[in-house]
Amino acid sequence: MQPTFRALLGATALTAVAAAAQAQTVTIATVNNGDMIRMQGLTQDFTEQHPDIDLEWVTLEENVLRQRVTQDIATGGGQFDVMTIGNYEVPIWANQGWLTPLENMPEGYDANDILPAIAGGLSVDGTLYAAPFYGESAMVMYRTDLAEEAGVEIPDQPTWADIKTAAEAMTDEENEIYGICLRGKAGWGENMALITAMSNSYGARWFDMDWQAQFDSPEWEATLTDYLDLMTNYGPPGASSNGFNENLSLFQQGKCGMWIDATVAASFVTDEDESTVADSVGFAQFPNKEGVDNRGNWLWSWNLAIPASSDATEAAKTFVAWATSKGYTELVAEEEGWAAAPPGTRTSLYENAEYQEAAPFAEMTLNQINAVDTKKPSVQEIPYTGAQFVAIPEFQGIGTAVGQQFSAALAGQTDAETALSNAQRATQREIDRAGYTD
Structure with missing residues (x-):
């Protein structure tokens, strides 16, 4: 006796249910x-x-x-x-x-x-x-049309002084165009990724060879002072809440003259379906401070x-x-x-x-990745490895605590000197507690 269509249908349904189960x-x-x-x-x-x-x-x-x-x-x-x-x-x-x-x-x-x-x-x-x-890795993404209109050139290997000059020239607050967008949202992998890479390019380090925190050094003072100067004068309002995704959106909307961040963003800022400025994006290497042979090591x-x-x-x-x-x-x-x-x-x-x-950004992305030396992210001697982070278990907590201090300074709740002092105390306390200085 041949099975009916209904019986076959029921068997198929039972098989599907059994497979799902x-x-x-x-x-x-x-x-x-x-x-x-x-x-x-x-x-x-x-x-x-x-x-x-x-x-x-x-x-x-x-x-x-x-x-x-x-x-x-x-x-x-x-x-x-x-x-x-x-x-x-x-x-x-x-x-x-x-x-x-x-x-x-x-x-x-x-x-x-x-x-x-x-x-x-x-x-x-x-x-x-x-x-x-x-x-x-990380690099500079910038509006070629705005740079041309402003009469500035962003070289393939810019210094932070070049970046400041370009940010000032491209800022047009009346039309809500900001010369530079950088991460401000607190977090060891948010603002501290950018600021640590920036500090590396300024010749700074998180710790000396005796695991003494270095936020009281002139290199860190210069890093944070220049970061706050750039963002306060030429950055978007509310920047202390902006991370990668927020800055990506701002750049795609044509609100940023420059954005210094992860190379992975390049495909999104040049996507004609998502970015209003896709046809006018240029790329440059991560900046360095003049006289420091280090471009961030991100x-x-x-x-x-x-x-x-x-x-x-x-x-x-x-x-x-x-x-x-x-x-x-x-x-x-x-x-x-x-x-x-x-x-x-x-x-x-x-x-x-x-x-x-x-992908016009492919070669620069690969070159930036290959140029990183995670064993020597700073030009100074260091007891740790990493890149835009310190590769120790405690860094997740320490980095976020420091990021909160720097984000507060960006929001105007404190100044650079106080933020660095607080970062120094908090970092040294945790490193001592973890036994690195024993």
């Missing part, structure tokens, strides 16, 4: 920036290939993300199967045994294609503990890591491999063009002629 859920904590939002929009490609894996997203603002994932992994909470974390956290957490090694990745993943500068910051004893989604990557507390390790690894693969890069290029491909992670991308043609 057996699907494994992978919960992903990620940051609310453009590249990550784009990835979420393209995950149908993944789910079609892996119907047995359901993806659940927790998308958070950068500072909140850091708080949530740090608390979860330190307590073994197990809320997340994939975490979006930086190259600051990866080696620290791997050494604590908190991350799952990314060994035996799927065939064709080609971990050897990852840029050495990026892979090195994500490995411990030669083992990769996170896969880079994108990598970045190196960052947003990476996908699997916490050791996950109970969906293999499914999580399958997703991480998809999201950071050459295939994903090709998917982005197919859907949105080569210029939108996640930058700064794979050698093959920078050998791709189509990408080079579509």
Whole structure:
């Protein structure tokens, strides 16, 4: 006897229900920036290939993300199967045994294609503990049309004096155009990323060789004074609340003459669908203070890591491999063009002629990344490694506390001298308490 159509339909429905019941859920904590939002929009490609894996997203603002994932992994909470974390956290957490090694990745993943500068910051004893989604250094993005109208030239290797001259010339408050936009929102990875890179370019350092904080040094005084001068005189109002996303929006709207920030922003400011100034954007290297041979040493990557507390390790690894693969890069290029491909992670991308043609910022991005020396971010002797951060576990708390002082100074709640004095005391207290000076 042949089964009826209704019986077949019922059997199909039961099969679908059974498959759904057996699907494994992978919960992903990620940051609310453009590249990550784009990835979420393209995950149908993944789910079609892996119907047995359901993806659940927790998308958070950068500072909140850091708080949530740090608390979860330190307590073994197990809320997340994939975490979006930086190259600051990866080696620290791997050494604590908190991350799952990314060994035996799927065939064709080609971990050897990852840029050495990026892979090195994500490995411990030669083992990769996170896969880079994108990598970045920092550079100057500027309005070529405004610079021309103002009669100023921004050289390929500008000094901070060049930046100040250009910011003053391009500021037009009557038309709500501000000469420069810089991060002001407090956070070790927000304003302190920019200000630490700036301090490196001024010849400053966080600590001397005896782990004594250096905020009472002339180099730090010059850094913060010039930062506040730039932002107070030529920056947008309310800048103490602006981080990466806020400044990106301002630049895309044509409100910033210059923006000094992560190289990853280049594809967004030149995107004709998103940026009103896409056809008039120029790029220059991160500035240095005249006489200091250092251009900031900013190196960052947003990476996908699997916490050791996950109970969906293999499914999580399958997703991480998809999201950071050459295939994903090709998917982005197919859907949105080569210029939108996640930058700064794979050698093959920078050998791709189509990408080079579509992304006028490609060569500078790669050169800036390769120029970073995380073992010597300052021209002075230092007892730590890092780039726009200090690679010690305590920096997350210390950096945010200092960032709050500097953000308060930008908001006019205190002055540079007081902010530096408070930063000096707070930093030294925490370093002493942690035993670095014993």
